[in-house]
Amino acid sequence: MSATMLSPPAFAADSVPLQIIVSKDKQSLTVYEGETVVARSRISSGKAGHDTPTGIFSILEKRKYHESNIYSNAPMPFMQRITWSGIALHEGNVPNYPASHGCVRLPSGFATKLYGLTERGAHVIVTDADVVPQRIEDVVLFSPRKPLPPGTLMTDVDLRTASIKASPKKPVEVAMNVAPANPNRATDALPPQPDDLEEAQTHALRILITRRTDRETLMDAQKLLEEMGFETGGSDGYVGPLTRSAVAGFKRWKGLKQTGPMISGEFIDALYASAGQPKPPAGQIMVRQNFEPLFEAPVGIKAPEVALGTHLFTVDKIDRSIESADWHAVTLPNVLSDATMKRLGITMAADAKLPGAAKAALDRIEISQDVRDRIETLMADGTSVTINDESLGPETGKGTDFVTLTKSSKSEMVAVQDIGSTPAAEPRAKRSIIRYQGGVGLY
Structure with a gap:
């Protein structure tokens, strides 16, 4: 059978956390509730030159009908997107071998049932060899x-900003340290x-x-510099003119060399010593x-x-x-x-x-x-x-x-676009595509 629903009652329950595991080697998809298999299906993943990327994903978007904006408006019924760069689960032709342009194709009957049973946020794991939850x-x-x-919902833990990157035109979103039950902390929040x-x-x-990463190291350095009276423009982990000026000013104060990496080990050691804090x-x-x-x-x-x-x-x-x-x-x-x-x-x-x-x-x-x-x-x-x-x-x-x-090997190229530590931009209908080795999906 192309697809098997092993445990329909499990699907009928409200908000049951499901986990979808796709094996490229076996050309199969298995749905788990905990360690219990509740559904299986054969699939067709990306063909040579259009490999389906492997890793840990989640369902970002669901559409009962979608057309590819890459491959001549090819139909993609019961589409469940797992990346904004073009990879999805959807109904399609499922031969007994990889044949898609990167997506995971599902048999029509199974695609319909799976679409009705999943929610946005459900995990999708794509691997070469099959794996099993333990x-x-x-x-x-x-x-x-x-x-x-x-x-007591919010603790006194010292939290960093919750925004990925602060915009100069928008207010910075901050994970507030609000603890109304603590009389030693002033707050206007309810x-x-x-x-x-x-x-x-x-x-x-x-x-x-x-x-x-370097971003987190810089975020904490910016915070310590601000506590010492330097202006960094915010502790967002990104280098701007104010941060450069603050780092240079601190180095002059401590007699550190200005050449070489801006955030050097010598700078970090001196910064935390001056702040009287242990390094993170x-x-x-x-x-x-x-x-x-x-x-x-x-x-x-x-x-x-x-x-x-x-x-x-x-x-x-x-x-x-x-x-x-x-x-x-x-x-x-x-x-x-x-x-x-x-x-x-x-x-x-x-x-x-x-x-x-x-x-x-x-x-x-x-x-x-x-x-x-x-x-x-x-x-x-x-x-x-x-x-x-x-x-x-x-x-x-x-x-x-x-x-x-x-990655399954050191030579494998997951993405040819070098994005570094900067997260992907906000998804848009028309946006630059992150291209995996051989191409992208959406069919």
Whole structure:
């Protein structure tokens, strides 16, 4: 059979978190509820020269009927987009081999049923070899908190700006440090009401744990410079004239050389010493909800010279009354280039085939209690945690969850457009296309 619905009752339930795994090797798609298979289908992925990218995605947009804006208005019924650059699940011709221009084609009957059962935000994992979710328990994983009294939704944790990039023409969106129940903090905000908390707890969180990039290092440096009286133009992680002037001024003050990298190790050491603060840890945690940034904060990574690997953890069956939940993990092969390993200070690669690789990565993560409290207060069924080494990928931007692209070999070119650490721009009907090796999808 081209498609099999193994467990219809599971689909009938409201808001059941589903996870879709596409295997390019097997040309198959499997739908999971936790570790239970509820549907299977054959598929047709990208043909040679138009390979379907591999990685961790989520459904960004759904349309019952869509036409390709790349390939002569080719029809794409029951389209479920997983990247803004042109990759989607949709109904189409499904021979017994890869035949699409990058998308994942589904048999007509299955495409219709799957469309009616998924929601925006559902995870779609695309791999070469098939992977299977496994039940996992670990003290690092978040546990749902019992309902808290009004006024404690926001903690005193020091949060960074929630905007990806500040616009000079628009106000900066800030993750506010509001704690009305704390008499030592002044605020004009009203305490969050129980109904607001319940509403927040119905939306799954998307959490990324990764290594700090140059952007995060600069964000924290800008904040410390501002606390010392320098004007940086905001702690957004982007270099502007004010930031350059502030860094140069600090270097003159401390007698540091002005030549070489602007943010050097010598500069960072002197900055934190002057501020009387320890240097931040090697990692960071970033949180989104409803495709919007919520907050981010530093986290520790033990043995940072060892690669973390690429893992996705998802939770369901949350019961706040007894503070319990079921977590499942998937580990994806992801080969880092020599240049990437050198840039990140990694001397030992991760091995996705090792038993317990996901748990081993979790056990190296150190998360502050303030950050943990906030996540455990807000987490809902379907909340997920991605762990990777490469931070934000080029497909992560406004209107997306965290998208992680993976590579099966060091020679594989995932994207020929060099975007660096700048996230993708806001999606538009007509926008530049991020081109994968051989081309893009949308049919």
